[in-house]
Amino acid sequence: MSAVFTGRCLCGAVTYRCGPPVLAPSLCHCESCRRASGAHAVAWATVARDSFTVLRGSVRPFKSSPPVVRQFCQQCGTPLTYSNESWPDTIDITIATLDQPDALKPLEHIWMEDALSWDRPADGLPQFPRGR
Ligand SMILES: [Zn+2]
Ligand SMILES: [Zn+2]
DSSP: OOSOEEEEOSSSSOEEEEOOBSSOOEEEOOHHHHHHHTSSOEEEEEEEGGGOEEEESOEEEEEEETTEEEEEETTTOOEEEEEETTOTTEEEEEGGGBSSGGGSOOOEEEOGGGOOTTOOOOSOOOBOSSOO
16 A cells, blocks of 8 residues: 555635544545535545644634534535544545545444434445444
């Protein structure tokens, strides 16, 4: 697996770099991710916080729920990261914004208790009612 990944938002104003995942990549079906992304689930990779660097452009932070900060492209609104003050050493990045999205395959479904009635993954991956 490549040691360094790169990614960008839809409009290309923001580009970033990050290190390899430190936990199994996951698909989150929680309501916050759903509303923040406009999608039924979001694929996340957890990387070391100090490995995440915005190379170009500016991100807009939004405190979605008290200890949680989500960052979006200031121009086009693409969701890029999720961080939680409870885990200061890591940050989650949206796998779908990577330049190498196929390199990181989600290995589990989390927050299935929030999943929509028509969102019933049949890919055989483990499913958890909440977070890890
Ligand atoms: Zn953008
Ligand atoms: Zn979520």
